[in-house]
Amino acid sequence: xxxxxxxxxxxxxxxxxxxxxxxxxxxxxxxxxxxxxxxxxxxxxxxxxxxxxxxxxxxxxxxxxxxxxxxxxxxxxxxxxxxxxxxxxxxxxxxxxxxxxxxxxxxxxxxxxxxxxxxxxxxxxxxxxxxxxxxxxxxxxxxxxxxxxxxxxxxxxxxxxxxxxxxxxxxxxxxxxxxxxxxxxxxxxxxxxxxxxxxxxxxxxxxxxxxxxxxxxxxxxxxxxxxxxxxxxxxxxxxxxxxxxxxxxxxxxxxxxxxxxxxxxxxxxxxxxxxxxxxxxxxxxxxxxxxxxxxxxxxxxxxxxxxxxxxxxxxxxxxxxxxxxxxxxxxxxxxxxxxxxxxxxxxxxxxxxxxxxxxxxxxxxxxxxxxxxxxxxxxxxxxxxxxxxxxxxxxxxxxxxxxxxxxxxxxxxxxxxxxxxxxxxxxxxxxxxxxxxxxxxxxxxxxxxxxxxxxxxxxxxxxxxxxxxxxxxxx
Ligand SMILES: [Zn+2]
Numbered sequence: 356x357x358x359x360x361x362x363x364x365x366x367x368x369x370x371x372x373x374x375x376x377x378x379x380x381x382x383x384x385x386x387x388x389x390x391x392x393x394x395x396x397x398x399x400x401x402x403x404x405x406x407x408x409x410x411x412x413x414x415x416x417x418x419x420x421x422x423x424x425x426x427x428x429x430x431x432x433x434x435x436x437x438x439x440x441x442x443x444x445x446x447x448x449x450x451x452x453x454x455x456x457x458x459x460x461x462x463x464x465x466x467x468x469x470x471x472x473x474x475x476x477x478x479x480x481x482x483x484x485x486x487x488x489x490x491x492x493x494x495x496x497x498x499x500x501x502x503x504x505x506x507x508x509x510x511x512x513x514x515x516x517x518x519x520x521x522x523x524x525x526x527x528x529x530x531x532x533x534x535x536x537x538x539x540x541x542x543x544x545x546x547x548x549x550x551x552x553x554x555x556x557x558x559x560x561x562x563x564x565x566x567x568x569x570x571x572x573x574x575x576x577x578x579x580x581x582x583x584x585x586x587x588x589x590x591x592x593x594x595x596x597x598x599x600x601x602x603x604x605x606x607x608x609x610x611x612x613x614x615x616x617x618x619x620x621x622x623x624x625x626x627x628x629x630x631x632x633x634x635x636x637x638x639x640x641x642x643x644x645x646x647x648x649x650x651x652x653x654x655x656x657x658x659x660x661x662x663x664x665x666x667x668x669x670x671x672x673x674x675x676x677x678x679x680x681x682x683x684x685x686x687x688x689x690x691x692x693x694x695x696x697x698x699x700x701x702x703x704x705x706x707x708x709x710x711x712x713x714x715x716x717x718x719x720x721x722x723x724x725x726x727x728x729x730x731x732x733x734x735x736x737x738x739x740x741x742x743x744x745x746x747x748x749x750x751x752x753x754x755x756x757x758x759x760x761x762x763x764x765x766x767x768x769x770x771x772x773x774x775x776x777x778x779x780x781x782x783x784x785x786x787x788x789x790x791x792x793x794x795x796x797x798x799x800x801x802x803x804x805x806x807x808x809x810x811x812x813x814x815x816x817x818x819x820x821x822x823x824x825x826x827x828x829x830x
Contacts, residue, residue: 359551359589361582362559363511364471367524369503369534370478370542371414376499377477378405378448378629383501385540389483389494397499399443404628407432411501412632414533415455415475416642418503421531421649424459424473428634432475432626437619441480441493449476449504451623455632461527463519469508478502497541503533509548509559514578521545521571526650529675538570549578550595551585560585561595565609567602577602581609653678661691670699677703679713683720688727697723701741705748718748725754734758735765738811766813769821772805775813776821779804780829790826798822 376383379396395403419426433451454474460467480498484491505524511517525536525543536543550562565581568574580602585595600609648656650672657668657678672678677698684694702718713720726743729735735743735758743754743763750757758764766772779801780787790797798819805818 358554359582359586360554360556361513361578362509362550362552362562363514363517363578364509364548365505365507365511365517365520366546366548367505367507367521368544369505369528369536371411371501371503372532372534373408373410373414373501375408377408377411377475377501378499381499385542387496389492389496392496393498397443398495399445405448405626407629407632408501411475412455412634413642413645414501414531415473415503416634416639417531417533417646418505418528419456419459419473420639420643421527421646422459422461422470422473424456424470426456426634426639427453429453429631430455430634431631432629433623434626435476435621435623437621439479440491441482441498443480443495443498447477447479448626448629449623450474455634461520461524463516463523466510466516468510468520471506471508473503473505476502476504509550514575514582517547517578518571518575521574525571526673526675530648530650530653531646532675545574547574547578549581549585551582551589553589560589561597563595563597563609564599565602566599566612567604569604573602573604576607577609580607584609650675657681661685661695663691663695667695667699670703671695674711676712676716680716680720683713684723687720688724690727693727694723697727697744701744705745717751718744722747722754729754729758733765733767733814735763736811736814739763739765742811763812766809767817769817772809772813772817773821773825775805775808776818776825779808779822780825787826787829791829798826 370383373383375381376392376397379394381392381394381397384392396405416426418424430450430453432448433453434446435449435451436446438445454472456473457471459470459473461470462468478497478500480493480495482491482493507520511520528534528536528543534542538544545568547565547568548562549565550560552558552560563581563585565577568577581600588595596611599612601612602609654665654668654672657663657671658665663671670677671681680702681691681694681698684698685691688694702716702723705718706716723744726735726740726747729743730737730740743757746752746757747754752760783801783804786797786800801822802815802818805822806813806815
């Protein structure tokens with residue numbers, strides 16, 4: 356393995372966050388009943404004419420600007436001809452010889468991964484197959500949704516690097532608010548070209564294309580499998596077949612789908628129904644102004660303004676929604692470090708890696724702040740706070756409502772705690788004897804017993820102090 360070098364290029368498709376489709380005014384909303392967002396244009400009826408969605412072009416421009424790509428001042432759409440049941444026109448409107456932008460790069464760990472091109476196209480419909488496999492349905496809601504295709508140069512050197520690249524790319528696109536980048540809903544998709552070669556060789560090896568990867572993790576796994584497979588073939592002295600392979604998630608292998616001989620000839624030609632796209636400097640400048648703070652800038656600002664560590668800042672800015680949420684909380688309660696800890700340990704655990712916008716996080720910033728204040732005022736314990744957080748998250752009730760409903764306020768009454776301490780001492784004769792013999796760790800055990808009796812509501816520090824006083828009096 357060590358004598359070989361892996362060469363990877365990625366092709367990423369993202370659905371753009373426009374209200375309407377690429378060439379008609381149908382809505383792009385996800386999850387609507389099948390075939391409810393359709394019209395003669397996106398179902399390919401004869402005689403209709405497409406119109407370019409200006410906003411889609413602007414979102415593509417935003418992306419090209421951020422990656423320092425060279426934007427074409429004049430470009431055209433092209434017809435990519437092929438037959439498939441999810442493509443009613445029998446061609447897809449895409450860009451071929453004249454993409455919207457060329458070049459540019461994304462830096463990961465100081466290494467530049469270059470883009471070959473960034474272009475606009477339209478999505479196809481979606482086929483749904485019945486369980487028996489005998490009937491197929493087609494949903495054209497997705498047909499005509501604007502897609503941005505980003506193709507990298509073969510600059511990626513390992514499956515891990517591919518995963519990192521995708522994570523960073525997704526983060527930036529989220530910050531640009533051009534796509535929700537949800538791989539599960541298909542708004543971000545990725546195919547990869549991969550080849551291997553002996554170290555020191557200049558020529559690229561024969562590549563395969565890997566498709567059907569549904570998460571960044573499966574991209575990494577598929578590429579690891581495929582590079583190993585290719586290296587083994589070369590080691591046996593055999594040749595790699597140029598082909599498209601599908602990632603089989605269940606078996607964790609790639610399988611041959613079609614070889615080059617069966618590859619499509621798309622017979623591209625300029626789209627005659629659309630005028631060429633002219634992009635002037637004024638328009639680019641206007642779009643540039645729309646670009647707000649990017650993740651790396653935000654990270655530096657967080658460190659500087661809130662005094663949080665590099666690691667914490669990195670976690671918080673990883674998703675725009677989380678970073679927005681953090682700042683909203685800090686506005687309400689000026690204790691950034693505590694808020695950062697709670698978000699990183701409790702909120703992220705609840706969200707379970709899902710990408711959410713600030714408004715979509717089920718625990719409102721005010722509610723998190725309410726919990727933190729209750730703890731600060733010694734009204735509840737930290738553990739109770741964590742329980743309340745889970746409950747607010749699941750029920751949507753406010754922390755105060757939950758505290759009241761469940762009678763969760765912390766017990767600070769010394770007399771009341773004293774009663775519990777007495778009980779515990781009575782019930783744990785053996786432990787008391789151990790303590791008398793000098794076993795100090797018994798104290799923690801006894802504190803734990805009192806906490807159990809009070810269902811975690813007693814203030815542990817008060818419990819400890821009272822307990823020690825009590826024990827001393829027993830000597
Ligand atoms: Zn339509």
